[in-house]
Amino acid sequence: MTSPDSMTVFDRALVRRRRDRAVAEFTDHAFLFEEIADRLADRLEDVIRPFPLALDVGCHDGAMGRILKGRKGIERLVACDLSPDFARAAGGPGNPTVAADEEFLPFAPGSFDLVVSNLSLHWVNDLPGALVQIRQALKPDGFFCASMLGGQTLAELRRCLFEAEMEVSGGVSPRVSPFAEIKDAGGLLQRAGFALPVVDSDVITVTYSDAFALMRELRGMGETNAVLARRKVPATRSMLFDAAQRYARLYAEPDGRIPVTFEVLYLAGWSPHESQQQPLKPGSGQIPLGDALKGKGLH
Numbered sequence: 001m002t003s004p005d006s007m008t009v010f011d012r013a014l015v016r017r018r019r020d021r022a023v024a025e026f027t028d029h030a031f032l033f034e035e036i037a038d039r040l041a042d043r044l045e046d047v048i049r050p051f052p053l054a055l056d057v058g059c060h061d062g063a064m065g066r067i068l069k070g071r072k073g074i075e076r077l078v079a080c081d082l083s084p085d086f087a088r089a090a091g092g093p094g095n096p097t098v099a100a101d102e103e104f105l106p107f108a109p110g111s112f113d114l115v116v117s118n119l120s121l122h123w124v125n126d127l128p129g130a131l132v133q134i135r136q137a138l139k140p141d142g143f144f145c146a147s148m149l150g151g152q153t154l155a156e157l158r159r160c161l162f163e164a165e166m167e168v169s170g171g172v173s174p175r176v177s178p179f180a181e182i183k184d185a186g187g188l189l190q191r192a193g194f195a196l197p198v199v200d201s202d203v204i205t206v207t208y209s210d211a212f213a214l215m216r217e218l219r220g221m222g223e224t225n226a227v228l229a230r231r232k233v234p235a236t237r238s239m240l241f242d243a244a245q246r247y248a249r250l251y252a253e254p255d256g257r258i259p260v261t262f263e264v265l266y267l268a269g270w271s272p273h274e275s276q277q278q279p280l281k282p283g284s285g286q287i288p289l290g291d292a293l294k295g296k297g298l299h
Contacts, residue, residue, distance in 0.1 A: 007125065008125050008228060009125055009178065009227060009228065010123055010124075010125055010177070010226050010227060010228065011226045011227070011228050012082070012101065012103070012123075012125065012226075014226045015082060015123050015222075015226045016082045016083055018219075018222045018223075018224060018226065019060075019081070019082060019083035019085070019086055019222040020083045020084070020085045020086075021222065022219075022220060022221060022222030023061070023083065023085040023086055023089055025220055026060065026061050026086075026089075026220065026221070026222070027061065028220060029217055029220030029221045030060070030061065030063065030221070031206075032119065032204070032206075032221070032262060033060055033061075033063050033118060033119055033221075034063050034067075035204070036118055036119055036147045036264055037063040037064045037066075037067045037118045038067055039147070039202070039264075039266075040064065040116060040118060040145055040146075040147055040266070041064075041067045041068055041071065043145060043266065043268070044068075044071070044072055044114075044116075044143075044145055045071075045072075047072075047143060049073075049143075050072060050073020050074075050113075051072050051073055051074055051113040051114035051142075051143065052073055052074065052075045052076070052113055053074075053075065053076050053077075053078075053111070053112050053113050053114075054068065054072075054074050054076070054077045054078070054112060054113065054114040054115070054116065055077070055078050055079075055080070055107065055111070055112045055114070055115045055116070055137065056077060056078070056079040056080070056090070056116050056117070056118070057080055057102055057105070057115060057116070057117040057120060057121075057134065057146075058080075058081055058082065058102055058117050058118065058119070058120020058121065058123075059079035059080060059081045059086065059087065059090040059097070059118075059120075060081060060086050060090070060118070060119075060120070060222075061086060061089045061090055062079055062089065062090030062091070062092070063118065064079075064116055064118045065077050065079055065090060065092065065095060068116070072114070074114070076094060076095065076096075077095045078095070078096050078097070078098065078107075078112075079091070079095060079096075079097045079098070080097065080098040080099070080100040080105070081097075081099065081100070081120075082099070082100070082101055082102065082120075082123075083099070083222075084099035087099045087100075102117075102120065102121065102123075102124050102130045103124055103125065103126050103129060103130050103133075104133075105130075105133045105134070105137060107137045108137075109136045109137065110136075110137075110138070110139045110140070111137050111138075111139070112137055112138055112139065112142060113138075113139055113142050113143070114138075114142060114143050114144075114145070115134050115137060115138055115142070115143075115144045115145075115146075116144075116145050116146065117134075117145075117146035117147070117148075118146070118147050119147055119148060119149065119264075120148070121146060121148040122148040122149040122177070122179055122180065123177075123226070127180070127188060128188055128191055128192060131188055131189065131191075131192035131194070132192045132193065134192075135192050135193050135194055135269075135271055138271035139271065140271055140272065140273040141270060141271060141272075141273035141275060141276065142270070142271040143268070143269075143270055143271075144194060144267070144268065144269050144270070144271070145266075145267070145268045146266070146267045146268075147264050147265065147266050147267075148179075148180065148264070148265050148267070149179045149262065149263065149264065149265070150179050150180060150181065150182055150185075150201055150263035150264060150265040151178075151179045151180065151181040151182070151263060152179075152203060152261050152263035153179050153261060153262050153263045154260065154261065154262075155261050156247060156250070156251050156258070156259065156260060156261060157211065157214065157243075157247065157260070159246075159250075160211070160243040160244075160246040160247045160250065161235075161239075161243045163243075163246055164239050164240075164242035164243035164246055165235075165239055165243075167242060168236065168238055168239040168242055177225050177226060177227055178227070179263070180265065182199060182200075182201050182263075182265055185199040185265050185267055186198075186199040189267055189269045192269075193272065194269025194270060194271070194272075195269060195270045195271070195272045195273075195276050196269060196270050196276065197267070197268070197269040198266075198267075198268045198269070199265060199266065199267050199268075200265075200266050201263055201264060201265050201266065202263070202264045202266070203261060203262070203263050203264075204261075204262045204263075204264060205259050205260065205261055205262075206259070206260050206262065207253065207257040207258060207259050207260070208257060208258055208260060209256075209257060209258075210244055210247075210248065210258060211240075211243060211244035211247040211248070211258060212240075212244055214258070214260055215240075
């Protein structure tokens with residue numbers, strides 16, 4: 001499914017290949033996925049109901065499934081990932097896995113009580129269409145809870161690569177993938193047909209010894225640039241060294257380590273059901289607006 005206003009930003013085949021490449025040593029670089037999976041699971045604890053059949057979209061190595069095991073009444077969790085190698089890595093007894101693209105989910109409508117997604121949807125080209133498919137895969141009154149990287153992510157690296165490439169080559173190309181802004185996420189949930197949508201964010205700062213250590217980490221996470229408009233030739237050695245020096249000069253802390261920003265957006269919403277709280281129809285209020293404003297001392 002492709003929505004009418006979707007854009008092709010990412011090379012999805014390249015995203016898949018980079019995830020496949022990351023599988024072998026992913027546990028050495030998975031701290032962010034594990035931390036956010038834990039935060040997502042904590043948010044689910046606020047929802048007072050069981051979810052017997054759950055789906056993990058973009059499961060990577062299965063961190064979400066491991067943390068949810070034995071929680072929230074989940075009896076079976078299906079994990080899917082764009083990378084067949086990650087899908088296999090996430091498998092476990094009683095928990096089937098599927099190699100599937102988030103943009104073309106192979107699940108029947110009304111299949112799941114819960115859909116979760118941990119740090120995967122920021123690589124989707126047709127995010128509105130993917131959210132519609134997730135909502136359709138939910139049973140009525142099913143719950144969706146997800147995390148994805150937001151617009152402040154890697155802001156320091158983005159600036160330094162931009163300035164270094166301009167200095168070295170006199171022009172620029174996308175070196176860091178774009179990320180969604182929090183102000184847009186709630187609207188996307190509403191457009192996809194979710195009821196009672198909620199969006200909030202965290203900013204997590206991690207430090208590294210230098211910019212090259214950060215770049216190695218991103219490669220190990222399978223999170224390096226896959227924008228179609230990127231230059232197809234690798235960055236030059238001189239440009240990378242220039243960017244690393246800028247990073248240290250502009251941002252290094254007193255101990256010499258560099259800070260790295262990860263903004264994480266959290267999205268939640270329900271598949272519509274008649275039992276859910278509904279907004280009042282316009283004109284159905286029992287108290288005239290003028291009287292209500294007077295009561296608040298705002299007249």
